[in-house]
Amino acid sequence: METMKMMLVDDEERFLITTEKLLSRKGYDIVTAGSGREALEKMRSQNVHVVILDVKMPGMDGIETLRAIKNEFPLVEVIMLTGHGTVESAVDGLKAGATDYLMKPTDVSDLIQKAEEAFEKRLRLEEKIRMAQSRRYMKSPREILREEV
Secondary structure: OOOOEEEEEOOOHHHHHHHHHHHHHOOOEEEEEOOHHHHHHHHOOOOOOEEEEEOOOOOOOHHHHHHHHHHHOOOOEEEEEEOOOOHHHHHHHHHOOOOEEEEOOOOHHHHHHHHHHHHHHHHHHHHHHHHHHHHHHOOOHHHHHHHHO
16 A cells, blocks of 8 residues: 655744654655745655645745645645634635645644545545546446447
8 A cells, every 4th residue: 555645834944844753753754845836846746645734824825835736736635734723714725625724733643643534535536536447448248248249
């Protein structure tokens, strides 16, 4: 089974360093980015499954980054992270395609649980896509019999 690759996107360097260390110690493959643009650049060269994305960032904010991720990488699951506790930003994120959201400060175990749930969701979606593609190439018994006659 594939191992989850997680990306942390936040303009707070201390949060990135600390959280990356904690998650790496628990065996997770982590990539970090200090901005939305950096996240998109790194995602173009690395297969990221789940993104933990801060809402409030200078330049390209979290919602704008989320929309760009979903546009370019529709299967990537995104969990919004907000330190400002605004229900509106969480709702905006969910409407734009986020899987879930967390409030800062967040417990690492909560972050891991949400990321694992998002990864499972992605794996189920990938399986559905594979099944749909294989059905397209498979013939029904009736079609096979017609060809043999």
